[in-house]
Amino acid sequence: MSPRIFFIGDSFIHGTGDPTCLGWVGRVCARAMAHNHAFTGYNLGVRGDTTQLIHQRWQPEVQSRSANPASVGFVFSFGANDVNLNDETSQPRVPLADSVAYAQAILGDAQKIDPVLMVESPPIANDLAANQRLAELNQHILDLCQVLAIPHIRTCAALLNTPSWMEEAIANDGAHPREQGYTALAEIILSSQQWSQWLEQFSRIDT
Secondary structure (H helix, E strand, C coil), X not given: CCCEEEXXXXXXXXXXXXXXXXXXXXXHHHHHHHCCECCEEEEEECCCCCHHHHHHHHHHHHHCCCCCXXXXXXXXXXXXXXXXXXXCCCCECXXXXXXXXXXXXXXXXXXXXXXXXXXXXXXXCCCHHHHHHHHHHHHHHHHHHHHHCCCEECCHXXXXXXXXXXXXXXXXXXXXXXXXXXXXXXXXXXXXXXXXXXXXXXXXXXX
């Protein structure tokens, strides 16, 4: 049975806004399979999910999809929804300390099961203040990954300087790009040493 890779997170994992319905996850999986990697990929991205909500759901969702696989891998990306402001309180949906605690629980628990890769949350194109809060959370998650020895791919700063991401997201709904933006994010991930080294842990198709 082929390995199973679970991509777990929010709307950026889901690929919201991409009319091709591929997002970055579909593009990354397609490229990997074209290079003879054999695995079953599951997109478990849920629009609007915070670290708190992901913490509540990810293990049951994985368990229902992983009966006796050869091996399992987890790719997480989250954080943008945590820093969005609650309409009623004008405070972040999840306080920073709680976000970090949930991230630690998610990544730590996943690491006990199988290999984990963390992809930094992309920016929110039309919200400078939210991106400042997100940068702080992203740094805490990077620090956490270093402590846990979990490979981590940075994306936020590069995407802030990527016209296809920023222009498409602003023209779309302010946060989610279309196909060119997700293609740019996929290329950042595919070109990273962290992704290629992490993926090599899984089987290749015999050629």
